[in-house]
Amino acid sequence: MPFIEIKEVVKQYDGHLALDRVSMDVPQGRIYGLLGPNGAGKSSLIRIINMISIPDSGEVLLGGRKMTIDDISRIGYLPEERGLYKKMKVSDHIVYLARLKGMEKREAYRQMDEWLERFDLMQWRNRKVETLSKGMQQKVQFIATVIHKPELLIFDEPFSGFDPVNAQQLKQEIIRLRDEGATILFSTHNMESVEEVCEEITLINHARVVLQGKVGEIKQQNKKNLFTVSVSGDKPVEPCENLFTVENSQNSTAQIRLKPQVEVRNVIAWLNDRYVLTSFVEQLPSMNEIFIETVKKLNA
Secondary structure, eight states, X not given: OOSEEEEEEEEEETTEEEEEEEEEEEOTTOEEEEEOOTTSSHHHHHHHHTTSSOOXXXXXXXXXXXXXXXXXXXXXXEOSSOOOOTTSBHHHHHHHHHHHTTOOHHHHHHHHHHHHHHTTOGGGTTSBGGGSOHHHHHHHHHHHHHTTOXXXXXXXXXXXXXXXXXXXXXXHHHHHHHHTTOEEEEEOSOHHHHHHHOSEEEEEETTEEEEEEEHHXXXXXXXXXXXXXXXXXXXXXXXXXTTEEEEEEETTEEEEEEOTTOOHHHHHHHHHHHSOEEEEEEOOOOHHHHHHHHHHHHHO
16 A cells, blocks of 8 residues: 555646646655656645645545644655744754654653754764755754654755755655655755655646656666667678668667667677677666656656
């Protein structure tokens, strides 16, 4: 059974259709990508899951039953628009938010100190939030999001504003949280991050679901019959009229495109007859390429 079930959700604002019968199932213990261009409807769906707003029709199930206000404590939400109380001490701020989620004070302090150590922020524990750098403040907000060990975590552009080193640390923590049992909904425009951490995705455009499934399967479905070929020596790879074209070539390496219905084994046999073949690797499209191509087709 999926941990989150979105069923035929519709939402309108003053005549603007934000979500048009959107459905998706998020498996338990997975990192699930929610993708789409600006204005596609992602934020509207996130607000509904968080019970900030309610759908005009359709429903959201959590653990197989319709969500209630009591389920808010089971969710941790990191919004794209970050916001902390600048005049509060770091420790007071984190514990305050943890208490709002139902944590006991002593446990909140214990968990907070573990996270501050992990993010190398312990020396800032009793400093005001406003004295921290932007990256440090974002780490504090991340800690406040996850400290109560919610079953469902919703991250909206979690790497925004982070340098590569801190972004990588955050990715590792998100994967660790998944491995410890959390279900994670990951909303982003960063397709590289999607390939690194997401196992399944839903792509929304103009309020509707336009692409959905496992990342590996989607890449296979959108492949272009492209392969990178390497041969020994300086002889360039020549095209074969019946089998493939050469898209580009550099010294002994070439990118080739197989013609429709051509079998890979026939191409390899042809190459082996003429060259010493050292590498033959299929080039699957990146999620960024698939994202752009899908949206362009729908907007054409």
